[in-house]
Amino acid sequence: MDWLYGKPARGTVWILDKIQGTDINIDWAGKKEAIAYQTVRQKTSVSAKVKNGKPYISVHTRVEGDIGDMEVPVDITNPKVITKIEQSLRKEIKKELETAIKRAQKNKTDILGFGEVVHRTRPNQFKKLKTEWNDVYFPKLDVDITVEAYVRRAGLRNKSFLSGVKENQK
Amino acid sequence: MEKAKISASQLFILMVLFELGSALLVPLAIDAKQDAWLAILLGMVFSFVLLLVYHRLYTYYPDLLPTEYLQRILGKVLGSVLAFVYILYFMYDASRVLRDFGEMLLTFAYPDTPLFIANALLMLVIVYTVRKGIEVIARSGELLFIFMYILAVAGFILIVSSGLIEIKNLQPILEEGLFPVLKVVFTQTLYFPFTEVIVFTMIFPYLNNPKKAKVTMLCASGLSGINLIITMLINVSVLGVDLTARSQYPLLSTIESIQVANFLERLDVFFMLALIITIFFKICVLFYAAVVGTASLFKVKSPSRLSYPFGLIILFLSITIASNLQEHNHEGLKVAMFVIHIPLLAIVPPLLLLVAFFKNRKKHGRNKFN
Numbered sequence: 001m002d003w004l005y006g007k008p009a010r011g012t013v014w015i016l017d018k019i020q021g022t023d024i025n026i027d028w029a030g031k032k033e034a035i036a037y038q039t040v041r042q043k044t045s046v047s048a049k050v051k052n053g054k055p056y057i058s059v060h061t062r063v064e065g066d067i068g069d070m071e072v073p074v075d076i077t078n079p080k081v082i083t084k085i086e087q088s089l090r091k092e093i094k095k096e097l098e099t100a101i102k103r104a105q106k107n108k109t110d111i112l113g114f115g116e117v118v119h120r121t122r123p124n125q126f127k128k129l130k131t132e133w134n135d136v137y138f139p140k141l142d143v144d145i146t147v148e149a150y151v152r153r154a155g156l157r158n159k160s161f162l163s164g165v166k167e168n169q170k
Numbered sequence: 171m172e173k174a175k176i177s178a179s180q181l182f183i184l185m186v187l188f189e190l191g192s193a194l195l196v197p198l199a200i201d202a203k204q205d206a207w208l209a210i211l212l213g214m215v216f217s218f219v220l221l222l223v224y225h226r227l228y229t230y231y232p233d234l235l236p237t238e239y240l241q242r243i244l245g246k247v248l249g250s251v252l253a254f255v256y257i258l259y260f261m262y263d264a265s266r267v268l269r270d271f272g273e274m275l276l277t278f279a280y281p282d283t284p285l286f287i288a289n290a291l292l293m294l295v296i297v298y299t300v301r302k303g304i305e306v307i308a309r310s311g312e313l314l315f316i317f318m319y320i321l322a323v324a325g326f327i328l329i330v331s332s333g334l335i336e337i338k339n340l341q342p343i344l345e346e347g348l349f350p351v352l353k354v355v356f357t358q359t360l361y362f363p364f365t366e367v368i369v370f371t372m373i374f375p376y377l378n379n380p381k382k383a384k385v386t387m388l389c390a391s392g393l394s395g396i397n398l399i400i401t402m403l404i405n406v407s408v409l410g411v412d413l414t415a416r417s418q419y420p421l422l423s424t425i426e427s428i429q430v431a432n433f434l435e436r437l438d439v440f441f442m443l444a445l446i447i448t449i450f451f452k453i454c455v456l457f458y459a460a461v462v463g464t465a466s467l468f469k470v471k472s473p474s475r476l477s478y479p480f481g482l483i484i485l486f487l488s489i490t491i492a493s494n495l496q497e498h499n500h501e502g503l504k505v506a507m508f509v510i511h512i513p514l515l516a517i518v519p520p521l522l523l524l525v526a527f528f529k530n531r532k533k534h535g536r537n538k539f540n
Contacts (some may be wrong), residue, residue: 041282041284082494152276153494154418154495155277156417156422158417158418159416
């Protein structure tokens with residue numbers, strides 16, 4: 001038995017498509033967890049393929065949200081900065097989902113429902129995999145994760161308070 | 171062109187509401203720091219020159235829509251193309267304003283609502299109004315104009331009486347000389363919001379008393395300019411330059427800081443109502459101009475039939491125009507300003523006037539000889 005806390009727990013819930021709203025922190029300019037991103041809506045879909053008797057799973061997630069909080073001076077009036085934030089969000093989310101999957105694979109427990117997906121989409125081929133799914137196939141599964149993350153808006157302020165402080169120090 | 175007439179006072183009201191439109195929403199001319207009000211004032215004054223150009227074009231062809239007289243001035247092909255460009259511009263501008271509205275609503279009041287729903291709800295009302303024609307737009311303008319000014323005056327009194335205004339925030343005036351202010355004037359305030367009223371050249375032919383067009387136009391620009399100056403003065407003096415510049419919606423932040431007798435606070439609704447009213451009319455006028463222009467250019471018999479498809483186009487354009495608010499604002503201030511606003515509002519009309527002047531002089535000259 002194993003308990004999931006923190007990031008692997010959120011990753012698991014994420015893959016199960018049950019996230020209602022959460023905050024994701026990303027690092028910025030050398031500072032850990034500098035920018036907080038609040039998700040507004042997300043959609044995760046899991047699809048399965050079976051090739052030569054070997055199952056493949058791909059997870060696709062799309063998330064929209066706002067920038068909630070910044071602890072470093074970032075000029076988010078610049079759309080290029082927003083694109084960069086979106087890219088690091090993608091990496092961060094992908095990392096989280098990967099840790100969740102690895103953890104489940106280590107425990108040899110398909111809590112993510114991947115077996116169900118294969119069952120649903122490839123019922124005939126799943127019959128062969130079924131008996132050894134949790135012990136043989138699931139732990140060795142190739143999972144392809146694609147993440148789309150979008151920043152939509154940023155609340156009532158368009159610059160950090162700190163950006164003013166920095167300018168005055170110059 | 172539909173058979174409708176509006177009075178000069180109705181035109182005045184529409185123009186004031188139009189210019190206040192999304193200009194009340196954004197930190198207008200904040201690049202000029204505490205001299206933002208000066209930049210707005212100068213923008214207003216310089217815009218009079220361009221407004222006179224638009225008016226002069228109208229006096230050459232008082233009964234024709236710009237889409238028609240463009241063809242007279244430049245010839246059939248070139249005129250039609252340019253008219254089409256102007257129609258696209260009106261639609262693009264309408265969708266920008268609609269996006270502004272949706273973003274404002276979502277940032278401030280409805281964070282979980284999809285942008286599409288917020289925009290679609292306003293668009294439904296606008297499509298309905300535009301279908302009913304210019305007279306209905308003008309009459310509803312008269313009703314809501316009074317309401318809007320009651321809100322504005324009440325808000326002003328509350329801000330002053332809660333002792334928020336710090337005149338010190340406005341000093342020093344012209345810290346870095348006149349040049350930065352002029353730069354803001356000629357790259358921003360002159361076009362947004364003042365000479366955007368070029369869209370009213372599409373409305374002028376409906377005026378029942380064409381002689382009053384000039385006075386009405388200048389007065390309306392003057393009044394809305396003064397209103398914007400007062401708003402920006404209050405914003406900067408209440409919040410300070412730094413906070414005004416960092417605010418997405420400075421007027422909202424100003425109104426949120428009202429606190430009278432520990433009882434009258436959180437008057438954000440004032441802001442919302444004022445913005446929804448003005449943005450509604452701004453989109454209505456732009457949309458109407460696009461519909462009427464298209465009808466005259468492509469000889470569509472009943473313009474009101476175009477309002478549903480055009481409404482859909484503007485709605486979808488407003489969603490796809492940018493992927494986030496920052497991109498939208500950047501596009502408006504840095505890209506659309508130079509690619510669209512400056513050529514279409516400040517460069518093309520004077521050239522048109524030049525051509526129209528020579529064409530009409532020739533005609534008059536010939537008349538004299540006969």
